[in-house]
Amino acid sequence: MxxxxxxxxxxxxxxxxxxxxxxxxxxxxxxxxxxxxxxxxxxxxGDNTLPPKxxxxxxxxxxxxxxxxxxxxxxxxxxxxxxxxxEPGADTQHPDVIITGHQWWWQADYPGTGVVAANEIHLPVGRKVLMRLRSADVIHDWWVPELGNKMDLIPGRSNHLWLTIRKPGVYEGACSEFCGQQHAWMRIRVVAQTESEYKAWLAAHAAPAIAPAGELAQRGATVFQEKTCGNCHRIAGTEAKGDAGPDLTHLSSRKTLLAGLMDNTAPNLGRWLNHPQQIKPGAYMPDFLLKPSEREALVAYLVQLK
Amino acid sequence: MMKQWTHIPEPEEQLPDAATERGLLMWLSSVDHKQLGIMYLLASLLFFLLGGLLVLFMRTQLAIAENDFLSPEVYNQFFTMHGTTMIFFVLTPAFLGMGVYLVPLMIGANEMAFPRLNAFSFWMALFGGLLLYFSFLTEGAPDAGWFNYAPLNESNYSTEGIHYYCMGLLLGGIGTVGTAINLIVTILHMRVPGMGYRQMPLFVWMMLVTAFLILAAFPSLNAALAMLLLDRLLHAHFFVTANGGSALLWQHLFWLFGHPEVYILILPAFGIFSEVFQVFSRKPIFGYGFVVASGIAIALLAFGVWVHHMFTTGLGNTVNAFFAASSLLIGVPTGVKIFNWLGTMYKGSIRLSVSMLFAVAFLIEFTIGGLSGISFAIVPIDWQLTDSYYVVAHLHFVFVGGSLFGVFSGLFYWFPKMSGRMLSERLGRWFFWLFVIGFNLTFLIQHVLGMMGMPRRVYTYPQLPYFTLFNFLSTAGAFIMALAVLTLLYNIWRSLRKGEPAGADPWDAYTLEWHAAAPPLLKNFERLPPVRSARPLFDLKHPEQADWKKQEG
Incomplete structure (x- = not known):
């Protein structure tokens, strides 16, 4: 602020x-x-005179x-x-983006484009943007201090927020309503872009995931299938259609992992897959007890998803 | 010309007898308002030390970025228990304890109206608190914050500790309501002849208003707690949206109680300060009627401001505008009192005892807390700052700089009456300065952290510019406050062993409790001077300049 x-x-x-x-x-x-x-x-x-009443x-x-x-x-x-x-009201307008709060990450749907993103939310500058805010579980709260007001995401309700971002840049925010164990690691990165960059980003992210290249990555794609990762995660263009966890179609384009907890690098991804509950205790990601070779393949597959 | 001594009748029921003292058993079975008052204060002290210990762990965790001293699970339990403890089992019993100890003494009565209800209420409150702490022995202490929002408080999102939260607060609430009824009946029916409503000490007035607030506010909390227990134990779905419940319903019920609760915890402090400012400025209060009326105004408005805790829930501009207006308005009767106290100091003869030091510090700290409170009534500012560290700073300026300073000021003022011995003023000044410096170091900087974007209730934070520095300073302040509390404990311990005997009226004070022995005998008064103004002992000591002469003349 x-x-x-x-x-x-x-x-x-x-x-x-x-x-x-x-x-x-x-x-x-x-x-x-x-x-x-x-x-x-x-x-x-020593002065004992009474002061005036x-x-x-x-x-x-x-x-x-x-x-x-x-x-x-x-x-x-x-x-x-x-x-x-x-807050001029928003009865009839269609939102530019629908944000859904989950324990402990943000889902962003861009209506009409098929784009689904997580934690890094791209928005255009210079025009009034309408955001719809919903929750999949408990109450969360959208707060990016440099961009203005907070708004709660409440299960069973649909709230909205108007935003007119002035200049391109990356703006950091965080969930501001206590939402459980990992409330601290439910951070927001808003990437504000010029209209043309934003359009280009939308177009790139509307595309399905690229096919795995190289033997290791291909094995990783198989591991992804076998370990039923697709029950919770979506990778557009594959069998994986889950919606309980973040969309992974363009995972590698994101700067951080786990809603701001760490940088999005291959070693970090490996550490996370190895012991999710040590990296982000309480998160809904189970430990799949992956063999080192499986983990290596899975990481190779995921880092290709640009 | 002087009226006859007023005869105070013997209580009809036999009270426990100090002559046949049987140690601990006498305390456990006591229905004496003075013993119960002291037990309330001791219970409050016990929970204060527990709640304070929790926060030292929390501040250690927050001292540096991405620390792993505490796990998120433990941190969330600790901050929930810290808030719940401090509100329900520290400040509430501290003021109720002062109330049941002092109200009968100040109105010239020998007991509370219902001595057994008094004992019952105290034990309910104590066991409520102990039950809450018992949760640490189960799967986990409550971990959804002291206001425990739905649906995070439902069994699929939080620990079993929430059951203990519900039961503990319900028990504590029964005790609180019992004491409120007791105080109301005592104040309305047992005042010494001559003490009309315009002659009542301001502390008694504020306790009366507080007691009515308790009666009106607690049912809402109790209803919410019962509904939550039904949800959790019998699979009702008051707050489960998937089955048609409402998550916001909890917030409405909780804050309809919760905001009046804030005034329940500040009005008694206002009462204490009103006594302290008079005695240590050697002047009557400036604007007695004004202080009373603004207290009543606060109590009435308190029930129409709760939605300012919910400005970001999307209730719409119309609702928000109504509650912005009421919340701005309640700032006025709260703010004017500051000038009543300043007016009392004006042209006075000020003695800076430790009690008065806390009162003076309160004027400034509470102004800061009150002003930052106003920023939450201004809806757009609230939209930026609510649920950030700015709120954490604000609420501590109100609860510590307001309520707790009131407890400390009252403690140094009335300790000689309760124990018969003076606290050391020299150690007290050490305590005062350490505590005030630690307090400001801890919380002033948190306003800035909030504005920089640090949300409240996070167990850690990323390495952002200045975050570690500011949090580290805040942590240092917390430890300075802990050191200060140690000097207070030593002061009390030392004073009880070899403190200077106080005598009945060490401060040259004005109200009836200073006419009783120090400590008061089991029967408070054999006889009392006539009460013809709000300062009966002043009139007794200065018959030529008695207050009632001026008022009547």
Missing amino acids: LTPASEQAERIATLTNYFFVAAAAILLVVTLLTIIFLVKYRAKP IFRSRKAELFIVGIPLALVSFFFVLTLRDMRAL
Whole structure:
């Protein structure tokens, strides 16, 4: 929120600045009065005269109610104005992307394109984007501080969020509503791209997975089938059509593994497949007790999925 | 011209007799409000040490990025237990304990209205807390956060500990409601003749308002807990969306209780500070009626603000606007009290005892906590900052800088009355400065961490710029606070053994409890001075300048 990069985040940042100025002024007054009174009215040793009694003062009471009332009324008006601007409603519009929260990763569906992504969410800059937010299990919360407001993903409800990203870049966020054991590793990477780059990305990701090249990778594809990985994961263009875990069609195009837990490299992928519960305890990925040769083949297959 | 001494009747029921003291058994079987008050405070201290220990583990885990000192499983149980403990079994019993100890003394009564209910309530609260901790011996302690959101609190997503959470809070809640009823009846019926509502000490006023808040707020929590138990044990589906339940229903029920609970934990502190500011400024409170009225206003508004905990659940602009307005509005009666206390210091003769030091520090810390609270009423700011470390900072400024400072201030103020011995002011100043420095070091920086994007309730965080530095400072502050608490414990231990005898009225104070012996005898009062103002002992000591003369004249 300190470096706003969307129209919405800028609006909130401006409002926050107004608020901080008012808050700082109030804090200053209270602190100064406290210190001045402490210094000025500190009892002198041995002085036993009774200070004057002041039971009340109508004038002062008018002041100490009037000023805060005026201030909160001012901020209430700003609240109404900005709330309407940030949340104009979304009854009929089709979303650009549907985000589904899972324990502990993000699924992104791009309606009309067939593209399914996970954890790295690509969005276009310069235009208003509508996101639909849903949950597959417990409550999660979308928060990318540089891009503006949070919104909860609640099972049984469908929420939405408007975003107008100003400039291309990578913006980090995280799930912000406690969602269980691995809440800390449910991070978001928003990749904001120009419209043409975004279109190109969509086109590339609409394509099915490339066929495994080389003997090792081909063996890996077989392992993938035999170990029933496809019950939970989808790889477009193959038998694997599961939707409980992240889509792996273009796994290698992603920067990180496990929603931000580690870099997406072949050795890391191997470590994860070896002992999932040591890398991300609580995750729904079972330990398949892969033989080293099987693991090696599987990694070779997966790193090719660009 | 002086009125006759007021005769206080002997309680009709036989009370346990200190003359035939049988040690522990006398405490266990006691229905004496003073012993029960002290037991409440000791229970609160026990849970404070437990809850504090948990947080030292948590802060150690968070000291550096991607630490693996605690597993996520354990961390999540610890932070859940920390919050639940501090709210329900530390602050609540601390204020109820002060209430049952002091209210009868301050209104010139010899007992609470229902001594046995008093004992029952205390033991329910204690066993509720112990039951909660028993969960550590099972599959796992509760691990869904102190507000325990659905559907994460359902059995397929969380540990068995949630059963103990439900049962522990239900038991504690029964105790809390029992004490609330007891306080209300005591305050309404047992005041010494002459003490009308305008002569009641402000601490008593705030306990009265708090007790009504408890009566109105706890049913909502109890209903939610019962529904959750039905869900978990009998496969009901109040909060299971797949079967037509509602996840948001839990939030509504919980916060309809939860936000008033915040005021349940701050109004008694307001009462304590109102006494402390008067006595150590040697002046009557500035705006007595104003303090009372704003307390009542807070209590009424408290039931219309709960949705500000739910601004990001997508309830729509209309609902959000209503609750933004009410939440902004409740800031006004809370804020004006700061000026009542400042006005009390104005032109006073201020004695900076440890008790007063905490009161003065509270003015500033609570202003920070109150202002950051206002930022959550401004919906768009809430949308950025809620559920981040900014909230963690905010709520600790309110609960520690507000409520806990109130407990500390009250402890240093009333300890001589309860024990008959003074706490060391020198050790107390060490405690004060260590605690205040540690507290600010821990929590000021967390506002910034929240704004930088650190969500709350994470067991670890990636290596992002400044995250480790700021978290490390925060952890250092937590350990300074722990050190401070050790000096407090030593102070209490030392004082009980060889503290300076206090005498009945060491602070030259104003309210009736200082007329009783220190510590008070089993029967608090044989006779009392006439009560014609809110400061009967002031009137007694300064008959020429008595408050009631000015008021009536």
